Amino acid sequence: MQKRLKRIGGFFSSMRFGIALLVVLAAACALGSFLPQGYALDWYLNRYPARTAALIYGLGLDDVFHSLWFLVLAVVLCCNLLLCNLLHLPGVIRRWKNAGDPAAVPECPEVSLDGVPSPKEVFTRMHLPAPREAERDGRKMLFSAKSRIGVWGAWVCHLGIFLLIVGFILGQATKTEYTVYGVPGQTKQIEGTDLSVTIDAFDIDHTENGSVQQYTTRLTMHRGAEAQSGTARVNAPASLFGYRVYQNSTGSAAKLTVTMDGNVQQEEVVCVGESVSVLQTPLVLTLEAYEEEYYDAGNGQKLPGFAYSTSYMGQVDRAGVQVAGDTALRYGSVEISFSEPQNYTLLQIKRDRYTPLVLLGGLVTLLGLLLAFYLQPSRVWALETEGGGWTVCGAGPRGNAFFADLLREAAGKTPENREKQEESR
């Protein structure tokens, strides 16, 4: 049983399994980017043959990145990384210790150069720290090593990716997200919370050329008697009550006025796309769009126009455009009109406690990559020979053909140098 568990553990922590997971994840990501995501079954049935659509829907390919199997892949990758790091930790510590230990130099080094008269210069030319004196088999030895920390590169990188994925999964599972929109002066309750938001001001800054430079919402968030104020701009969210408030987008809004026999019965701001019940009856009015320069064929002028539609008991009733100063609809003595066009602000309110973990994971991954790629450990040692000369040896990054060249050059043992030496002799 123990053997079997060990074998299973070995398989799950293996690089072979890790590579297979990376390949499957890459394929899943590619698939998710090609297949249109997030539509209803009918949409896929219209677009693909019935069997393909059923397959897409059945396998969760309509929402790859939020499907259970994709989550399982990510969790399994996490396990692979964690097990891999745990099992390799003793080996990494050993290699790290050995990299700076003169007694641990290999018997058969990658490079061995005989007859070097002055080994200290070799260490200097190789940009190594001043060598330590040691002894090996009764012979004097000079040893120096650099970039030992590079041994940790892959390990740190794996740890970073592990933290990143764990943070991402936890964040997705626990984050809370709300959307609030409105015009200055309005207070909106955030559904499902004890919070409400008052929009104090909303400004749109323009450049000299007239294009939008920045959207700014000043807001106050309330929790019971407590209140916190802040400013949300694009690229600069506000932080209130542990929530981040993002300036998401904007749109048009207008004041809706409903009068009966000339008396105002209902007055409120309606945003484009928003529907309101008229005088609490089954008649529902929707502000469909606002056009600043709507061409009114009646008087041949360009005037602000409000496009609207109404429905009664769920059935579409009327649709049309009301130009500024006119009345949109009349139902007997009831008159409905839009006026005072303005901009509303749309805010996204979010809390994801695990974002810092994801950021930490990203930074640790970068550190790991830097260590692995640019701080590869190398060791150089020189052994005194009986004749008084030195044999210089070195062990560089695995498979690094340039390390041997560098060491030969530092020791003056390049083929060209050798030819010159022989000629001078």
Next chain:
Amino acid sequence: MLQMESGLFTATIMIYVAAMILFFLFIAFKREGLARVAIFVQAAGLVIHTAALICRGIGAGRLPMTNQYEFATSFAWGLSLVSLIFILRFKFPMLGAFAIPVTILIIGYAAMQSKEVRELMPSLRSSWLGVHVSTAIIAYGAFGISFVLGIIFLLREKMRDSEFWNRHVPSRDKLDLISYRSVCLGLLFLSFTMITGAIWAEQAWGSYWSWDPKETWSLVTWLVYAVYLHLRIRRGWRGKAAAIFAVIGFICVLFTYVGVNTFLPGIHSYA
């Protein structure tokens, strides 16, 4: 300033073409002096290219990295820069003969894009723009070089007996190692790109990762190169297999850049 940029951009293309011809003459006539001149001409092209980008930046009043034209010309600049660094660092002029045609293809793609200067939308008015896009340029440039090295490696297999090739192209081990180093550089900078992009997206859109096609394909590219690095360790995938993988990896890079914009529009449609 923008007119000057247009002139400098055209001059850059012409100088790169001249450098390419000189590199080809170097191969045809096997004269090392021609390689030295070609490197010098490419370096001059890079200087003019840099000046063109600076003029564009001054003319537009922002970093020239926000639309298809600007990113393509910056990508070509990154490729030219990384290739020159590798040529000089590894004393490998033959690399220029293969890298400069790719640079010309990319700058040619830039020439086909609209050069109109548009005002930036508010979300792009961020100091993260410079960090995020410039790291992407270096990453793409480095992956471009690994692709070129992969091609050279595969050609070297066929030219094994040519004395000229043996003299001017590093040994297979070294060629493989240079390619590996360019992949390492690319992967490091791609990781920087993704992380800085995530931080920026969190500030601008409230979500550090949205599975937007550009993000997704950056991840696919990252995964492909991660597989490449693991296969090198696990199975000793070096030489020919690694060269083929480097070519495949760059196809992913190109798809992330051009393919995603063409076939899979998303929130990165401007880049």
